Amino acid sequence: MTKLVVNGICEGVYIVPIEGDSIESSPVVEGEVSLEGFKGDRHAGFTLLSGSRTPFYPRGTVIRNSRQVSLVSTEELSLIARDIGLPQLQPEWLGANLLISGIPRFTQIPPGTRFFFPQGAVLLAQGENNPCRLAGDAVQSHFPDDAELSQRFIASAKHRRGLVACVEHPGIVRPGEAVRLEIPSQVLYEVG
């Protein structure tokens, strides 16, 4: 079932504090991953409350959490930054948990792909993370004089804002470690 193996590097590990309103994350020297997500991270949990990403549920409905972990790519953040006229785009501004380098077209990695980390943690990709206004506004807050940066970010980050994932197996993750991706076979589904 594995179609492709691709190797990358985990360039950074970040945690979103449980308390507070900001979507931003902060770098850590080591992340402890349980089956619910990163320990101490706001997005950890087997369940979450539905919001704008799942508009077919009443807001606040308890549903399965398919967004335990947020991953972004060094190369895609550079492309977005260049596109919107910034010297750089920090993974923290987007609330990312992991910054990964070396994977071509990172955001296109299909659901079901496994990320194997050297100390046991295994993540299961759940799909593309669509850029939202909260992330755009977080970026803009670092450049308060540029009133349209949020909108430019949202447009430019489409299909480049990384992935969300669940944890299949716990472990420790550290910056600088290798990560091996096993990408399943895909079929393009068409009706008729």
Place this chain on the structure above:
Amino acid sequence: MTKLVVNGICEGVYIVPIEGDSIESSPVVEGEVSLEGFKGDRHAGFTLLSGSRTPFYPRGTVIRNSRQVSLVSTEELSLIARDIGLPQLQPEWLGANLLISGIPRFTQIPPGTRFFFPQGAVLLAQGENNPCRLAGDAVQSHFPDDAELSQRFIASAKHRRGLVACVEHPGIVRPGEAVRLEIPSQVLYEVG
């Protein structure tokens, strides 16, 4: 993000008893779906113990359960039955929880597809269910004189044995109900 909406019918609901060795399921007039799977079903749970489907973990390791629910298709079971020379193939023999009709190429439905049932239950497709020897042997046990039926089943059922899914939202599921599939956009990932 939704690419396609396809409508089908839930033709049958089945439960695998928690006690016992057989992989087979039994029909019920109503299934109660929690965030862990079908209540009273052996495969329900947020976690499972790794086995032959996840050979990169030591057998018996606690991992995320991406196989809470097993779904098969009326049309694909008919194709397999014809192929291997049986008058019919019962969903129970394969340990299926749900028999769905009306969805073309059911087993190719991509991961991330949502199955919406009329009484609130929502399933999230996790991928193709690969035919294993246990299912082949269960089929053969109904035709003990046909010594090679298990192998013929495994060969014929490839890409037709249905899907595994997780529960995103709880609810009740009954035979005869409509089911609406929302299929996400897909991109074929290629390196280079």
